[in-house]
Amino acid sequence: MPGTLHLPLGPGGEFDAIAAALARWGPLADGVGDDCAVLDVPSGERLVMSLDTALEDVHFRRGWLTPEEIGYRATMAAISDLAAMGATPLGVAAAMTLPDAWRENFLLLCDGIGEAARVAGTRIVGGDLTRGAALSLSVTVLGHAAAPMSRRGARAGDALWVTGRLGGPLMALRAWERGLVPRSDCRERFAHPVARLDEARWLVAHGATAGMDVSDGVVSEVGHLAAAGHVRIVIDLDLLPVLAGVSVEDAARSGEEYELVVTAPESLDVSAFEDRFGIPLTRIGVVEARPAAAAALETRRHGERVDPPRGHDHFADA
Amino acid sequence: MPGTLHLPLGPGGEFDAIAAALARWGPLADGVGDDCAVLDVPSGERLVMSLDTALEDVHFRRGWLTPEEIGYRATMAAISDLAAMGATPLGVAAAMTLPDAWRENFLLLCDGIGEAARVAGTRIVGGDLTRGAALSLSVTVLGHAAAPMSRRGARAGDALWVTGRLGGPLMALRAWERGLVPRSDCRERFAHPVARLDEARWLVAHGATAGMDVSDGVVSEVGHLAAAGHVRIVIDLDLLPVLAGVSVEDAARSGEEYELVVTAPESLDVSAFEDRFGIPLTRIGVVEARPAAAAALETRRHGERVDPPRGHDHFADA
Numbered sequence: 001m002p003g004t005l006h007l008p009l010g011p012g013g014e015f016d017a018i019a020a021a022l023a024r025w026g027p028l029a030d031g032v033g034d035d036c037a038v039l040d041v042p043s044g045e046r047l048v049m050s051l052d053t054a055l056e057d058v059h060f061r062r063g064w065l066t067p068e069e070i071g072y073r074a075t076m077a078a079i080s081d082l083a084a085m086g087a088t089p090l091g092v093a094a095a096m097t098l099p100d101a102w103r104e105n106f107l108l109l110c111d112g113i114g115e116a117a118r119v120a121g122t123r124i125v126g127g128d129l130t131r132g133a134a135l136s137l138s139v140t141v142l143g144h145a146a147a148p149m150s151r152r153g154a155r156a157g158d159a160l161w162v163t164g165r166l167g168g169p170l171m172a173l174r175a176w177e178r179g180l181v182p183r184s185d186c187r188e189r190f191a192h193p194v195a196r197l198d199e200a201r202w203l204v205a206h207g208a209t210a211g212m213d214v215s216d217g218v219v220s221e222v223g224h225l226a227a228a229g230h231v232r233i234v235i236d237l238d239l240l241p242v243l244a245g246v247s248v249e250d251a252a253r254s255g256e257e258y259e260l261v262v263t264a265p266e267s268l269d270v271s272a273f274e275d276r277f278g279i280p281l282t283r284i285g286v287v288e289a290r291p292a293a294a295a296a297l298e299t300r301r302h303g304e305r306v307d308p309p310r311g312h313d314h315f316a317d318a
Numbered sequence: 319m320p321g322t323l324h325l326p327l328g329p330g331g332e333f334d335a336i337a338a339a340l341a342r343w344g345p346l347a348d349g350v351g352d353d354c355a356v357l358d359v360p361s362g363e364r365l366v367m368s369l370d371t372a373l374e375d376v377h378f379r380r381g382w383l384t385p386e387e388i389g390y391r392a393t394m395a396a397i398s399d400l401a402a403m404g405a406t407p408l409g410v411a412a413a414m415t416l417p418d419a420w421r422e423n424f425l426l427l428c429d430g431i432g433e434a435a436r437v438a439g440t441r442i443v444g445g446d447l448t449r450g451a452a453l454s455l456s457v458t459v460l461g462h463a464a465a466p467m468s469r470r471g472a473r474a475g476d477a478l479w480v481t482g483r484l485g486g487p488l489m490a491l492r493a494w495e496r497g498l499v500p501r502s503d504c505r506e507r508f509a510h511p512v513a514r515l516d517e518a519r520w521l522v523a524h525g526a527t528a529g530m531d532v533s534d535g536v537v538s539e540v541g542h543l544a545a546a547g548h549v550r551i552v553i554d555l556d557l558l559p560v561l562a563g564v565s566v567e568d569a570a571r572s573g574e575e576y577e578l579v580v581t582a583p584e585s586l587d588v589s590a591f592e593d594r595f596g597i598p599l600t601r602i603g604v605v606e607a608r609p610a611a612a613a614a615l616e617t618r619r620h621g622e623r624v625d626p627p628r629g630h631d632h633f634a635d636a
Contacts, residue, residue: 035402036366038466041359048354051458053413053448084353095371095456130371138413138456148356
């Protein structure tokens with residue numbers, strides 16, 4: 001039974017909290033009781049690891065999401081980094097810092113973490129709980145992949161593809177920031193993202209050369225793919241798959257989508273993908289060789305070159 | 319070049335911070351630029367992982383340690399969990415939350431993290447930086463081991479062994495909490511612990527059956543070994559290796575030592591260990607079969623049974 005939870009909440013409390021969290025997680029938690037979790041990477045595959053922090057009033061506000069949603073979203077956002085590598089999850093571990101006012105919500109946060117692990121088909125293999133002034137969830141994810149998809153492999157002649165429909169999370173954020181209630185479909189996209197793990201492995205198996213998950217806005221991510229691959233990528237904003245009622249510009253800059261943006265052959269079988277996964281796969285641009293003087297990223301709208309829509313920095317001045 | 323640093327410090331600042339940290343770390347950082355770090359577990363070995371959070375005013379106070387020491391200590395404390403498993407480090411990743419007042423110390427924190435990685439013979443493979451109200455460092459460590467040492471293997475007939483000399487960290491804490499300046503050797507034990515990685519592998523190779531690192535006080539850890547192994551362990555407190563001037567009772571309860579306590583055969587070659595590593599290896603008790611009615615842990619002093627000295631809960635009421 002590998003796994004570890006350090007819970008220095010004060011005498012007594014930590015063991016009660018461990019026991020309660022484990023009871024809540026049931027078989028989703030792969031045990032507790034050693035200094036480290038012990039896991040196995042399949043022979044011939046590589047280990048991939050990432051970590052991602054969600055901090056109250058930086059990444060979310062308390063009134064926007066339920067405690068379960070905060071736990072779910074922080075965990076799924078971290079798992080999405082595994083999807084971005086075409087990896088299969090091995091396990092997640094959450095370092096939680098909890099203000100006293102949040103102690104009553106501890107098990108609800110755990111429920112959300114457990115739900116994200118369940119949806120992603122993985123387990124909770126460790127954690128750490130500390131009492132502190134602000135709620136913070138720092139989630140470490142481990143996975144394995146025979147050939148991890150990197151940001152760097154884009155090739156001239158590839159097409160640029162994106163999964164899903166964009167814009168929901170930005171619409172939800174904008175509503176909350178104005179004190180409004182978000183549209184339910186936009187709220188759902190923000191509160192319950194789903195890491196595109198199976199979709200990523202399908203794309204890798206069908207020739208994807210590079211990819212990322214959309215955490216900062218699709219145009220911003222494509223800029224990274226172009227720079228890392230030393231190629232030029234031209235995005236046709238008219239082709240962006242947008243959620244109903246969302247403008248193309250907002251879809252282009254909406255972050256925390258946790259959709260995938262990949263470079264892959266023009267010949268991808270879109271119908272096979274969409275039949276299998278039930279979400280759109282959309283060709284939104286092309287990869288070209290990059291002349292020395294040319295910009296790595298070009299965005300077009302109605303056939304004309306336009307400035308790339310900038311990302312949305314919520315809390316930039318918080 | 320695997321590795322990832324998410325640094326949402328606001329437009330511009332995050333990239334500058336990434337670049338500055340990487341320049342500072344040099345070859346200690348194994349690159350940045352993908353969604354996940356990619357690592358290899360040697361064929362036939364198992365992956366071990368742990369995470370550990372150091373939070374200002376919970377685990378330390380600002381005036382006690384320099385920024386470098388805060389970074390070093392948080393990182394080395396996490397690495398010590400790998401030593402507790404007899405594992406070899408693969409890499410470390412630090413999720414940092416930084417108050418604005420700490421921004422000028424960011425690179426000094428990075429220096430300390432880098433120094434801990436260097437001392438442990440490992441690399442920085444990822445990270446995450448967030449702006450927040452309180453300084454927090456949550457360090458994830460990855461390692462590998464052919465046969466990880468667990469807490470559960472103690473066998474009747476084993477002896478109980480501990481590395482190093484105990485008591486320094488508690489003396490340092492007690493001085494700080496009274497507004498005094500700690501003795502330099504005690505301060506050094508608190509500020510610059512060294513994970514006993516090589517020592518742990520030696521002990522595993524020489525038959526150690528179970529072990530932990532001393533993070534909460536040696537008596538408390540031995541209680542975990544006895545419970546996990548379903549054995550009875552008798553500690554002779556008179557045998558505890560104490561730092562000069564420290565009482566046996568304080569040495570017994572001093573935490574954050576990051577020494578090792580293991581169960582292993584009576585026949586361990588103490589001279590060979592001490593010659594090789596330059597620190598003491600001391601036999602402090604015995605492992606016995608546990609009769610149904612007997613306590614799992616017994617502590618003796620001057621040949622008499624005494625109550626186990628309790629751990630020191632600093633900030634228990636913070």
